[in-house]
Amino acid sequence: MKQTAITKRLAGLGGAKWGVYLKAKELVAQGQDIVEMTIGEPDVPAPSELIEAAIGSLHRGRTTYSNGRGEAGLRAALAERYSNRTGQNIDADQVLCFPGTQTSLYAVLMGVAEAGCEVLVGDPMYATYEGVVRASGADMMPVPIRSENGFRINAEDIAARITAKTSAILLTTPHNPTGSILTEEDIKAIGDLAIEHDLWIVSDEVYEELIFDGSEFSSPLSQPELADRVIVVSSISKSHAAPGFRSGWCVGPPDFVEALLPLSETMLFGNQPFIADMTEKAIRDGSSVAPGMAQRYAARAQRLYERLAEETQLQVHRPQAGMFAMIDVSATGMNGEDYALHLLEHGEVAVMPGASFGETMDNWVRVALTVDEAAFATACDRIIKHAKQLELENA
Structure with missing residues (x-):
């Protein structure tokens, strides 16, 4: 049957950008221990x-x-x-x-x-x-x-x-x-x-x-x-x-x-x-939860920045607001999508490829700061371990 022009204009702009997120969901459903840091879901319930x-x-x-x-x-x-x-x-x-x-x-x-x-x-x-x-x-x-x-x-x-x-x-x-x-x-x-x-x-x-x-x-x-x-x-x-x-x-x-x-x-x-x-x-x-969220997300972004700067070649852009931090993964020799898929498979952390948000971020990934403290610490450890493995492989 004939389709309208708007469906053609929007072709490929739906779930295709969320491939890593969807794959991570599948692995979690299969019982794999994945730290999910893909989407901006607040870390507290609605008040x-x-x-x-x-x-x-x-x-x-x-x-x-x-x-x-x-x-x-x-x-x-x-x-x-x-x-x-x-x-x-x-x-x-x-x-x-x-x-x-x-x-x-x-x-x-x-x-x-x-x-x-x-x-x-x-x-x-x-x-x-x-x-x-x-x-x-x-x-x-x-x-x-x-x-x-x-x-x-x-x-x-x-x-x-x-x-x-x-x-x-x-x-x-x-x-x-x-x-x-x-x-x-x-x-x-x-x-x-x-x-x-x-x-x-x-x-x-x-x-x-x-x-x-x-x-x-x-x-x-x-x-x-x-x-x-x-x-x-x-x-x-x-x-x-x-x-x-x-x-x-x-x-x-x-x-x-x-x-x-x-x-x-x-x-x-x-x-x-x-x-x-x-x-x-x-x-x-006014919001009873926004000040706490802002404080936690800022602290997590700072910890991510410090740990990756000290222990890896990955570079973190420190945000001024919001729920996310960006990591420059170009030092790995991979683009953001390849890195995100490799990290998911070998590091058990799910992040979003930067290219999902535009061509200028092809060598970056986006990390959600909204997981709880224990999961965030685990994710940092896994990202660092994965980065060191990549360094050894590329040496």
Whole structure:
């Protein structure tokens, strides 16, 4: 039977990038002792107060239809939060609620790009970005994010790739997979380009609350001159250790949100009221788990950096935020995918090949910092033992 153009555009962009992760799951199911460090699953369960809030809302009968914008209480809470954070006057009518950041990204990209457009995206990038861009019909144009710049996307590299077809710049700050954070100066320079070329800025800020000590978060939404062209997407998945609730949102200019509303109503007619009530509580109360997660992930990244620097030729990029650390494995003579498969088979540790996140990371792997302390220590020991074995084989 004939298939549609969108299925062809998205061919190969699904589970193919998660081959090592899936193979590790198979080995675990077979009883093999694998330390899984592939995906960004928080290392704590969703807070009990949020679960209780959702259950209470269910008991109150909050299982009816919502509306395309999302529940009024949640949108008001988000408007207040972003107004306080940015110093700008954000109204509830600037908010649309979606089931998670991923759905929000999909809808927003549909609103800023279409066939004949190009969207600039930093390389490396989160694994689904190419899919949400291609789904709109637009072409994704990778912009290399360089290790020598601390894995922060550079305005000059963006400028070199802007064409008459460019419609939007998709940013991630804090960044997945590298954990870098754009500075206010970075954002100002990128914003100047967006103004000069009349481009949208879409900012994925899902790791905003997992900032490590000594680092500072900035958002393009905080800059008044960008108010008519910035759309922020986020969720409670990371900040509140609640990925399974699938509760996210976008915040943007009023006219953009109004124009996007029919698409939201077509996709899902508002988020579930009982989840919206729980999310409203999460937003108004703040996260009880984010500070602890940030502290643990920062400490694990530092230990990984120190141990591998002392005992191997592997080099760790220390993140400023998020759930991951990147390891440069080029000293092994293997690319990231070959190394990840070899480590899984011979070292019993599962990590993600860097190429799953973009061509610039071909010699890197991504390590999730979200396993417990005992598993993390075991993983470090195994990675070091495996590296030493490789050194002997290559000597």
